Amino acid sequence: MMTSEPYSAKLSKTGMLLPYNTRTERRLADLREYFSDKRAVEDALSKGENPLIYVVYEISRKTEGELNVGCTIIYPGKVGDEYYFTKGHFHVKEATSEVYIGMSGEGLILMQDKEGRVFIEEIKPEMIVYIPPGLAHRSVNTGRTELVFLAIYPSDSGHDYETIRKRGFAKLIVERDGRPAVIDNPNYGRD
Amino acid sequence: MMTSEPYSAKLSKTGMLLPYNTRTERRLADLREYFSDKRAVEDALSKGENPLIYVVYEISRKTEGELNVGCTIIYPGKVGDEYYFTKGHFHVKEATSEVYIGMSGEGLILMQDKEGRVFIEEIKPEMIVYIPPGLAHRSVNTGRTELVFLAIYPSDSGHDYETIRKRGFAKLIVERDGRPAVIDNPNYGRD
Numbered sequence A, B: 001m002m003t004s005e006p007y008s009a010k011l012s013k014t015g016m017l018l019p020y021n022t023r024t025e026r027r028l029a030d031l032r033e034y035f036s037d038k039r040a041v042e043d044a045l046s047k048g049e050n051p052l053i054y055v056v057y058e059i060s061r062k063t064e065g066e067l068n069v070g071c072t073i074i075y076p077g078k079v080g081d082e083y084y085f086t087k088g089h090f091h092v093k094e095a096t097s098e099v100y101i102g103m104s105g106e107g108l109i110l111m112q113d114k115e116g117r118v119f120i121e122e123i124k125p126e127m128i129v130y131i132p133p134g135l136a137h138r139s140v141n142t143g144r145t146e147l148v149f150l151a152i153y154p155s156d157s158g159h160d161y162e163t164i165r166k167r168g169f170a171k172l173i174v175e176r177d178g179r180p181a182v183i184d185n186p187n188y189g190r191d
Helices: A038-046 A162-167 B038-046 B164-169
Strands: A007-011 A023-028 A053-060 A067-074 A098-104 A108-113 A119-125 A127-131 A137-140 A147-154 A173-174 A181-184 B007-011 B024-028 B051-060 B067-073 B097-103 B109-110 B120-121 B127-131 B136-141 B147-154 B171-176 B179-184
Touching: A007 B120, A067 A127, A067 A137, A067 B127, A098 B067, A108 A127, A108 A173, A119 A127, A119 B007, A127 B067, A137 A147, A137 A162, B067 B136, B109 B127, B109 B171, B120 B127, B136 B147, B136 B164
Parallel strands: none
Antiparallel strands: A007 B127, A023 A053, A053 A067, A067 A147, A098 A127, A098 A147, A108 A119, A108 A137, A127 B007, A173 A181, B024 B051, B051 B067, B067 B147, B097 B127, B097 B147, B109 B120, B109 B136, B171 B179
């Protein structure tokens, strides 16, 4: 029973994964409901600014028991004082986990369980971060260069973005005195 | 339902994964039934030589839906004209796959399905190799330095070493005129 072929792929430090089969691009307008400082978002968009926040290159598979490989590039920048980040999501299939491998740049992985308990791990080159089953995860670029990391996760994980879009994470990662700081999200859970 | 905590780990190019929870060491004597040139194996062992062939550092998990992370270091060398390799195994749970990420050195990943069909992919830094469900896999160091790569696979995959120990792979990877060559295994399937 062979339903799927092996492959090799080239991974560059700039985040290109070749050959990929999916490329996802997220700009500020795609993330307007996710950043905390709504005024900063609308100010930028009203001026015609719609910067690229992140890009994901993926090699996705479909058969049961397969693993997807994705490479995410988060650009450096802030909206208000909040660092650029990925939307963040729970997996639809709860009994699935994910492994991140830092390639370049530096950032934080913000994780949260269904009860709102938060975990934070650092991501950078030569660092691995493990996201166990049941935790929503968002990646945050706290550096001055692109944050690039590899992600491996089951092909049937599914993405639940809605829970985070509506409720947010309990913590925000913002710049304070030129450095990253973790603060409470004043709007957390306001559906 | 939180049964498992997230973690971060440090991954060095030399193959150390810190903190690991399992370290597996394989010496020539552990692989005496796997190398093709039995005389070369027994000659070395009878002289008291029992070189280290490979070491695996792993972070293993136990909960359903989790992923293990392993880092394998295969030393450079040959037994007869066959390059040092890992035992190779099928997963016990067939619907599981695996992703390899090259860290340093160079080698080949030898894969084989239950019908004996062989696939070979190159592994080296900035290269990813994907092993789909149902394929046995062995890693071969064809270079002059340590081959180091990261592996990510489901925690409940299980390892079936017996099928390969008894039947071998259909192909051998040997040195010919100073370069790697793939040849038929004359003893393949002789249980």
